[in-house]
Amino acid sequence: MKIKVNPNRMMLLRLRRRLELAERGHKLLKNKQEKLMQNFFALVKETVELRKEVEKRFIEIGFHYLEARGLMDRQALDDVLRVSAKKGKLNVDFRHEMNVKLPVFSFEIPEGDLSYSLPSSPVQIDSTLAKLYEAFPDLVRLAEKENLLFHLSEELEKTRRRVNALEYVLIPDLGEVIRSIENKLSENERSNQTRLMKIKDMVKERAV
Secondary structure, eight states: OOOOOOOSHHHHHHHHHHHHHHHHHHHHHHHHHHHHHHHHHHHHHHHHHHHHHHHHHHHHHHHHHHHHHHHSOHHHHHHHHHHTOOOOEEEEEEEEETTEEEEEEEEEOOOSOOSOOOTTOOHHHHHHHHHHHHHHHHHHHHHHHHHHHHHHHHHHHHHHHHHHHIIIIIHHHHHHHHHHHHHHHHHHHHHHHHHHHHHHHHHHHHHO
16 A cells, blocks of 8 residues: 655654554554453363363263163153253343453253153153253353354454554555655755755855
């Protein structure tokens, strides 16, 4: 990007102020980028640990389910799963972190025992459903953290582009134009000084 301006002192003052604002903005954005990166990697660590825990719990739930399925006929299992269903409520709130709007999830599961009562249902199905309901809040929490990672990564990318635009485009261009104007004004000043000296010499010659 080449900034085209008239090389005068007023424009020079304007560009110097603009450069100062750009440098201050670059410093603020750089600090924001560093803070976002710290938060991002801390959240990555938390999310990885939580995902391992959730995966371990759901693998265990899967084993219990397979055991129950092996002990029940398909129709009885379908009946148990159908009557044991519960409707929960997902709440979404928002918090702000460094001007980033981040969603926060919470899930409400109605209290009460499972509604089925089948003599033929093995204890494994009870264990499966109980562990599933216990693990579900962690699954929602994992979804929240992964969603936060997505939003933070988006904000990091936008901040990185702004930092680079200031650092590698706007600030160097402003510096180049300012130096160009300063050189032009210095050249004009030297030319004016030379003309004044010539005029002074001519006046002296005429006075003799």
